[in-house]
Amino acid sequence: MTAITKNLPWFVKDLGISIVGSKCYTSLVENLDIHDTECIKYSISKGxxxxxxxxxxxxxxxxxxxxxxxxxxxxxxxxxxxxxxxxxxxxxxxxxxxxxxxxxxxxxxxxxxxxxxxxxxxxxxxxxxxxxxxxxxxxxxxxxxxxxxxxxxxxxxxxxxxxxxxxxxxxxxxxxxxxxxxxxxxxxxxxxxxxxxxxxxxxxxxxxxxxxxxxxxxxxxxxxxxxxxxxxxxxxxxxxxQDERDQSGKGRIGTLVEEKPEVWQPQSSQVEVIVPPQSPAPGTPRSTSGRKWARKVD
Known part of the structure; x- marks a missing residue:
């Protein structure tokens, strides 16, 4: 195995040396020394x-x-x-x-x-x-x-x-x-x-x-x-x-507010209109009954 690791292409060797240094590259890559704890720690740190x-x-x-x-x-x-x-x-x-x-x-x-x-x-x-x-x-x-x-x-x-x-x-x-x-x-x-x-x-x-x-x-x-x-x-x-829960809660409240007017609709469409009495013509006796005139319009 060391015969292969010692004859790796030059660009692989240069890259390895640039990362872990010449000493650790020789120890770990070329010699496959897995007991070199100092170089192993250094290589892990570099990685x-x-x-x-x-x-x-x-x-x-x-x-x-x-x-x-x-x-x-x-x-x-x-x-x-x-x-x-x-x-x-x-x-x-x-x-x-x-x-x-x-x-x-x-x-x-x-x-x-x-x-x-x-x-x-x-x-x-x-x-x-x-x-x-x-x-x-x-x-x-x-x-x-x-x-x-x-x-x-x-x-x-x-x-x-x-x-x-x-x-x-x-x-x-x-x-x-x-x-x-x-x-x-x-x-x-x-x-x-x-x-x-x-x-x-x-x-x-x-x-x-x-x-x-x-x-x-x-x-x-x-x-x-x-x-x-x-x-x-x-x-x-x-x-x-939390943001999604807050937004969903706001959406439910908004729906209730929008539906509220539909619940409180008036039951009758009749509208009462008050028609004031016309002023009497000149010379006409003024009524003393005080009666108010009203007309109910459907």
Whole structure:
């Protein structure tokens, strides 16, 4: 078997070396050493990292499609997405500056761009009229651009402090969404796929960070994000289908209201018309009986 694995095509070998490195490729692929636990853990971490990066490129796409198809951002917290976007961008800048492997942070690049679009959509659909919405979206792009420039130009020491600040940012980015779901007893247009994918991604990132990076700041951020995403997952389960039940209840009430006039129709179509007496002609004696004249018209 090793005679085959040692003579694989060059493009397969180059791809394997680029993913797991020359040492682990030789140990696991060419020599088939299944007892090399260090390289096995490293390879699993690399595989998970590549999968997370690929998954991160489409993770928020279902959320985007939900908002656009419904033409509504009901149930989505603008402050939550704004803070979450900032946390993604800080982690992206910090990891890039530290020269971490792209497989350990690459999804933050895609998630940052997707969150920017979602944040602008929330701003657009929560504003009326549409002319005002366009102005608010244009105004929101200015602080986003300034924040991106500040992260690129920031020195290493302030950037490390910003990475530490992602812990409270992650906390405060999820609390508004959790509180809004609790108050409405509904998750609105929140995507279940995005929530479940974030839970799985945080679990995998804890493993890849511990295996390849070992940075406690990054690990703490993923651990806190995992906890809060689990809370959102529980809310998705608790309030699943709540919107449909509410709408069906409203439909039944509306039917009763519409049918009510049919129950209280009048039993007779006769209408009584009061005809006042004509004024007497000049010189005619005025009647003193005070009798009122009435005619019943069918």
């Amino acid at each position: 998970l990292g590549v999968g997370i990066v690929v998954g991160g490129s489409i993770m928020k796409v279902p959320q985007l499609l939900l908002i656009v198809s419904a033409r509504s951002a009901r149930g989505l917290s603008l402050s939550a997405y704004s803070l979450e976007t900032l946390a993604y961008a800080i982690t992206l800048a910090y990891s890039y500056r530290k020269d971490f492997p792209f497989s350990t942070y690459g999804e933050n690049l895609f998630l940052t761009f997707q969150n920017v679009i979602i944040t602008l959509l929330i701003t657009y659909y929560s504003s009326h009229p549409r002319s005002a919405a366009i102005r608010r979206v244009a105004a929101a792009t200015v602080p986003m651009a300034l924040s991106a420039f500040a992260l690129v130009a920031a020195p290493d020491a302030p950037l490390a402090l910003l990475q530490l600040a992602t812990l409270p940012l992650s906390l405060f980015s999820k609390i508004p969404q959790i509180r809004q779901n609790h108050r409405a007893h509904s998750t609105g247009q929140l995507s279940a796929f995005a929530v479940i994918a974030q839970i799985g991604g945080c679990l995998a990132r804890l493993f890849t960070t511990a295996t390849e990076v070992g940075d406690p700041l990054v690990s703490a951020g993923f651990a806190l994000a995992l906890l809060l995403n689990c809370v959102l997952g529980v809310q998705m389960w608790m309030y699943w289908g």
